[in-house]
Amino acid sequence: MLQIENLNKTFNPGTPIENHVLHDVSLRLEEGDYVTLIGGNGAGKSTLLGGVAGTFLPDTGKITIGGTDVTHLAEHRRAVYLGRVFQDPMTGTAANMNIEENMALAYRRGKRRGLGWYIRAKERDLYRERLSTLELGLENRLSDKVGLLSGGQRQALTLVMATLKQPRVLLLDEHTAALDPKTAPKVLEIGSKIIEAYNLTTMMVTHNMRDAIRHGNRLIMMSGGRIVLDISGEEKQKLTVEELVAKFSQASDEEFTGDQALLG
């Protein structure tokens, strides 16, 4: 469903702060793969996600989504194929607009915005139905401004919006990192429930090893802009945090330090 071939990216080339963040990264996701992406700060995991989303263009390499070459497609053009949830809860929604306006914008992802009214009456039933699965009561608050919602509610809403039109690939970029410890697992659960329900091909970046192990069917670890570990199937299910830490230091050839990843 998603194929990344020999992706390279250097930020600020030719300057003292030159940073080769992606080294020949290749990755192939099958349909329905739910990949958790883990690694220390500066490992390149968020950059990899940004490369897929199109927030920057790679120096070399190729990205195809469902057979479509999107390597040189602008961010808003490849959004047709992607659902995205960001680290900052403020990023995924428009705070000054109400819930149904936000959902109507998401419902038209990939469509031309014309002079029709922003929402059709029957869409509201669909929105209520999807929101009710969150069990947050948002289905009764369609005309509330999104700015009134808490961070967790906004992330949950963003998850629903990202999957309202089924994306070929869902990109979750540390979407629970900014939430409080009580809310984060709930939003993670909501995400996993939606991903399973629609069998979504997903890439989830996380700092939390336990979350990376518990969720998804495949775990990828990055270090220094390279993929250093790719575990799936039974091996992934039996994985423990201790093993992961050991594998990390083995694979990345560097001493594992506590601040590189939260043990959860």
Added chain:
Amino acid sequence: MLIVQGAVSLGLIFSLMAMGVYLTFRVLEMPDLSAEGSIILGAGTAARLVSGGFNPFVATFIATLVGCVAGLVTGVLHTKFKIPPILAGILTMVASYSVVIRIMGTSNVALLPHGPNRVTSVFTFLQEAGLSRQAAIILLSAVMVVVVGVVLYCFLGTEAGSAMRATGNNRHMVKAQGISTDAMVILCLMISNGLIGLTGALWAQQQGFASVDMGIGTIVIGLASVIIAEVLFRVRNVWARLITLVVGSIIYRLIIALALNLDFLSPTDLRLLTAVIVTIALTLPLIVEKFSKPIDKTKGRRK
């Protein structure tokens, strides 16, 4: 009474500009200084065409389109050439001064009675129907304000309008929903500057001439109307806001007219006065907050 009539007619005409300024400043949250350029472009185009014998309605329509082009230029400078919005607006504004002299052929054009029908403006046909000039201006401007206001309100409720509002709110989110923020910024600037060009066209026909320096300071007039509307009326709906913009624009004109009526102020003080009004309107909420609020929690009384 004459003062009030004058204030209402100019207030109505400039409420179209206020709507344009509202679109960029508040909907798109992008300060756009090309407004000063598009208002003289609109005025100059209309004056040249009407004095050249064009139907004033056609002339006014073309003037609106010229305003749209100014917005397009600013939009392309900002989105495609990555020039910061304020600088992009200033570039368009500065260039407009030369362009408008090219359009008019001279630095000012008077709208003298023309042809057998002695047509000098869009207001002429109402005067011929028996209305006084002032009444004609007020009636036609009011109709235009209502039509533009309704169309604008409806547009902001469409899919495209909704995408435009979101662009001003959160560009990351808009891109993630597959919308080109560049296209939305350019479209918004075109509509805004089109409205301001229309304002210029009506203004020139109202006062009977267009000159290259008439636009100086008009951006602050537009801003003043928006700020007065926001300070006086705490509304949240778009339609209510559009109505308050018209009221704000008329109130601004009334304040100016009354102030300029004072002996120690001369008409050349207009721009200073405008700046002072905007400053007061902007700081008023701060002052009110400072002197009204702080409640002493322990005693439950105001400090």
